[in-house]
Amino acid sequence: MRIALINPSPVIGEKEQYYGQKWPPLGILLLGTILKKQGHQVRLLDQASNGFTFDEVLIWIKKLNPEIIGISAMTVGFLSSIKISEMAKEWNPNLIIVLGHYHPTICTDKILKKYDHLVDYCVRGENEYIFSNIINYIEKHPDREPTDILGISYRFNGKIKHNHDCPITKNLDELPFIDRSLLKFPYRQNLAGIELMDSKLATTFFTRGCPYGCSYCAVSRFSNRQYRTKSPKRLVDEFSYLASQGYSEIAFVDDNFSLNLKNVLEFCKLLRKENLDLNWHAEMRVDRVSRELFEQMALAGCKSISFGIESANQRILNYYNKKITPDQSLKAIKMAKKAKIDFTIGLFMIGAPYETLSECKNTVRFALNSGLDFFFLNIVEVWPGIPMWDDLVSRGLINADKSWETTTRVMDLTHTEAQRRFMLDLVRQAYREHISFKSIKLLPSMLLSSYKRKIGLNFLKHFGDGMRTIMRLRHLKLSGFGKFSTEDT
Ligand code: B12
Numbered sequence: 224m225r226i227a228l229i230n231p232s233p234v235i236g237e238k239e240q241y242y243g244q245k246w247p248p249l250g251i252l253l254l255g256t257i258l259k260k261q262g263h264q265v266r267l268l269d270q271a272s273n274g275f276t277f278d279e280v281l282i283w284i285k286k287l288n289p290e291i292i293g294i295s296a297m298t299v300g301f302l303s304s305i306k307i308s309e310m311a312k313e314w315n316p317n318l319i320i321v322l323g324h325y326h327p328t329i330c331t332d333k334i335l336k337k338y339d340h341l342v343d344y345c346v347r348g349e350n351e352y353i354f355s356n357i358i359n360y361i362e363k364h365p366d367r368e369p370t371d372i373l374g375i376s377y378r379f380n381g382k383i384k385h386n387h388d389c390p391i392t393k394n395l396d397e398l399p400f401i402d403r404s405l406l407k408f409p410y411r412q413n414l415a416g417i418e419l420m421d422s423k424l425a426t427t428f429f430t431r432g433c434p435y436g437c438s439y440c441a442v443s444r445f446s447n448r449q450y451r452t453k454s455p456k457r458l459v460d461e462f463s464y465l466a467s468q469g470y471s472e473i474a475f476v477d478d479n480f481s482l483n484l485k486n487v488l489e490f491c492k493l494l495r496k497e498n499l500d501l502n503w504h505a506e507m508r509v510d511r512v513s514r515e516l517f518e519q520m521a522l523a524g525c526k527s528i529s530f531g532i533e534s535a536n537q538r539i540l541n542y543y544n545k546k547i548t549p550d551q552s553l554k555a556i557k558m559a560k561k562a563k564i565d566f567t568i569g570l571f572m573i574g575a576p577y578e579t580l581s582e583c584k585n586t587v588r589f590a591l592n593s594g595l596d597f598f599f600l601n602i603v604e605v606w607p608g609i610p611m612w613d614d615l616v617s618r619g620l621i622n623a624d625k626s627w628e629t630t631t632r633v634m635d636l637t638h639t640e641a642q643r644r645f646m647l648d649l650v651r652q653a654y655r656e657h658i659s660f661k662s663i664k665l666l667p668s669m670l671l672s673s674y675k676r677k678i679g680l681n682f683l684k685h686f687g688d689g690m691r692t693i694m695r696l697r698h699l700k701l702s703g704f705g706k707f708s709t710e711d712t
Pocket residue numbers: 230232233243244245246247248249250251253254271292293294295296297298299300321322323324325326346348349350351353354428432439440441442476477478601606608
């Protein structure tokens with residue numbers, strides 16, 4: 224069959240241009256790999272990376288003339304999925320539209336009630352074979368009710384039907400190597416959309432799922448807290464394969480990369496034996512670390528680590544159910560630097576329900592002064608399926624029947640306009656201060672790290688030329704945030 228798989232842009236309007244991080248959408252790549260192996264004609268589109276408007280997506284669809292369209296619908300991309308479905312069905316009412324990923328898993332009923340004229344099937348959960356089961360069924364029994372396909376919801380004779388859940392994939396070693404040629408876009412390692420390296424980037428995962436239950440995160444609900452891991456040997460085979468395909472940057476998308484420290488150590492040991500010229504990157508919890516682990520990771524080619532630090536305030540960390548302390552974060556950053564991990568990145572959020580402005584400031588100070596090479600300061604958002612959403616619904620702060628189609632900034636529910644402006648200014652100032660003053664402080668460490676030098680050069684290249692960047696920096700206001708405190712503020 225002719226199948227189109229689409230990762231929709233999270234942005235609607237302003238020509239759907241997205242300036243955030245661009246990484247290959249592994250979910251549809253995996254589905255596409257499986258379908259191609261089964262002999263289907265499959266084409267993939269990553270709308271945001273290609274910079275396609277909705278009209279251009281429709282042109283792409285018309286050219287391909289698919290029988291089925293599968294759309295990956297995160298909450299942020301849900302309304303884009305609906306827009307694409309609408310345009311595609313208007314062009315060809317016989318097209319079958321399947322939505323998969325988080326939003327159709329959590330909001331199945333609501334989607335099938337409101338959009339039953341557009342969406343034929345919602346695929347729930349993480350199993351990659353459900354989609355091909357639907358396709359095989361449509362090929363063989365187009366008129367029969369698909370009662371025996373696990374993990375799907377649909378309408379039949381006017382009634383919404385939910386088949387039983389499909390077990391999640393347990394043995395990750397059995398998954399095929401992903402066919403990255405399915406996406407033509409040349410992905411490069413990038414930070415906030417700015418290309419950092421010229422070489423080809425691939426993403427992959429060592430593990431899936433997470434046993435923790437952070438209140439801002441959708442993962443525990445999606446994979447029922449079931450943690451699974453590939454064998455280190457299988458992962459090293461995959462790295463060798465990627466190297467043979469010309470990839471030299473690999474980023475892990477794991478939810479909890481180092482929960483099993485022994486496995487990561489074993490992977491590093493095996494990888495070093497292969498002598499591959501590869502740089503890799505991982506995101507980690509600050510409490511799943513050790514000096515030995517960082518040293519082995521650095522020796523095996525790990526260039527950057529992003530730490531989920533979230534907040535410098537214990538009260539807020541407790542609300543997030545993160546089960547870490549700011550001191551653990553400080554120690555992890557120091558340890559990683561000592562072990563010669565080239566680039567440390569901190570992931571932070573401000574704007575939790577009723578978070579005080581001094582708490583927000585404290586987190587910003589932490590981001591600026593804890594020795595990180597870069598940080599992301601996000602504004603807390605909620606969406607259906609995460610514990611914080613349930614909390615806000617139960618406190619009457621959010622209406623689950625009205626707000627389910629998009630994400631909602633918590634500060635819009637719990638803070639005044641002046642407070643919101645203050646928080647947004649805080650984020651802007653923090654980036655300004657980091658890019659101007661702190662990046663100059665980074666220069667000595669650049670001399671010691673060839674990876675950082677490469678990043679520095681690419682950064683300048685993509686900002687136009689060095690002079691223009693320096694001129695811009697001169698006009699930025701340097702502000703002092705003072706020292707942060709790891710005690711409650
Ligand atoms: C890597 C990653 C990113 C990367 C790459 C995203 C991309 N292009 O795919 C980057 C850093 C760019 C990113 C950005 C964002 N992300 Co993100 N990301 C992830 C992460 C850690 C892993 C995703 C992954 O690759 N998994 C491995 C693949 C193989 O699995 P999968 O994607 O789940 O796909 C499987 C199933 O979902 C299903 N499936 C997927 N698509 C489809 C389509 C059809 C038709 C069918 C049938 C099935 C199906 O089958 C697939 C194969 O098994 C997840 C956490 C997680 N565990 O999912 C968060 C996650 C998906 N991200 C999340 C969020 C919120 C964001 C941002 C909005 C963050 C922000 N504030 O900017 C942005 C949005 C970006 C965008 N373009 O839309 C949330 C989404 C929650 C939700 N309800 O939607 C998650 C779950 C994290 C969390 N803490 O809750 N993200």
